[in-house]
Amino acid sequence: MQNAFFTINSPVIRIRFTKSVDSLPMFLELFTKIADQLPTGRRQWLKRSLLGSGLAVGGYATLLERRLVKVENYSVPLQPQFKHLDGLKIAILSDFHFDDFGDESLVRTAVEKTNELAPDIILLPGDFTTDDWTRVEPLAEILADLRASHGIFATLGNHDFDSGPKKVTTELEKHGIRVLRNDLIEYNDFAIAGFESVSRLRPQPQILSKTDLPVILGWHEPDAFDLVKNQPNLVLQASGHTHGGQIRIPGLSPLFLPTHGSKYVEGLFEREKSHLVVTRGIGALGIPVRFACPPEIGLATLKA
Numbered sequence: 001m002q003n004a005f006f007t008i009n010s011p012v013i014r015i016r017f018t019k020s021v022d023s024l025p026m027f028l029e030l031f032t033k034i035a036d037q038l039p040t041g042r043r044q045w046l047k048r049s050l051l052g053s054g055l056a057v058g059g060y061a062t063l064l065e066r067r068l069v070k071v072e073n074y075s076v077p078l079q080p081q082f083k084h085l086d087g088l089k090i091a092i093l094s095d096f097h098f099d100d101f102g103d104e105s106l107v108r109t110a111v112e113k114t115n116e117l118a119p120d121i122i123l124l125p126g127d128f129t130t131d132d133w134t135r136v137e138p139l140a141e142i143l144a145d146l147r148a149s150h151g152i153f154a155t156l157g158n159h160d161f162d163s164g165p166k167k168v169t170t171e172l173e174k175h176g177i178r179v180l181r182n183d184l185i186e187y188n189d190f191a192i193a194g195f196e197s198v199s200r201l202r203p204q205p206q207i208l209s210k211t212d213l214p215v216i217l218g219w220h221e222p223d224a225f226d227l228v229k230n231q232p233n234l235v236l237q238a239s240g241h242t243h244g245g246q247i248r249i250p251g252l253s254p255l256f257l258p259t260h261g262s263k264y265v266e267g268l269f270e271r272e273k274s275h276l277v278v279t280r281g282i283g284a285l286g287i288p289v290r291f292a293c294p295p296e297i298g299l300a301t302l303k304a
Helices: 023-036 040-067 080-085 104-116 133-143 165-174 205-210 222-227
Strands: 006-009 014-017 070-077 089-092 121-124 152-154 183-186 191-194 215-218 234-239 267-271 274-278 296-303
Touching: 070 267, 070 274, 089 234, 104 133, 104 296, 121 215, 133 165, 152 191, 183 205, 222 234, 222 274, 234 296, 274 296
Parallel strands: 070 296, 089 121, 121 152, 191 215, 215 234, 234 274
Antiparallel strands: 006 014, 089 296, 183 191, 267 274
């Protein structure tokens, strides 16, 4: 049993949950509330249909989909002056929320699949836990098995500040994961940067102007992409935060999206020859359910 307090708002559905819920009964309640907001003539028929399908869908979303880690491949075009980075592979894993329904087997599966991709760089753009820093250590012990030829880098998400940013940073770095907090690291032919959560502290995007090298950036909130305009050397920003919506109703917009995550929800975006990849993340927040929105390992491959 987990405590849930959240509101679903969309042009079609407005639902508020304020009590403790198990995932399957919650899913049934969700379907019932959807039916209750439909015109009276169709309500009873549709409610029976929704409840029947809700049993199957709720079980699938709870028991299966949230554990079905999917690799999403993104081809990121390079500007001609950065063609030397052709073929560089960046794996992106985000939003573990390991204290909310922490699933060791899920994370181990994600680590194994990531290593099979043989990435050059791994970026972990935040929300390792929701508000319990003591769960960072067991998560970091699993993430320590990640392998990348150029290293593993993390940035903090908004929820990591609820857990305690210094404690989260210490545990991750103790296990070989470099945490970038308004930092930029230069290599011979590219740079890696990471900014603080735009929701919690003041990020410093002006850091990008300190190098002429092409930059790969980790930043938790995807809508912050609009704060790094006119940065010709920004090749890629990797973000999470949105969970892709976590629960999607086919044919509708996501039922819930967080602040700083409503414009760029998931996938690959381009602006001024810079690119953004938003991953759906690995874990679940609030309720142990994903529907039409499976956990994701993002693999961005730079292409000249």
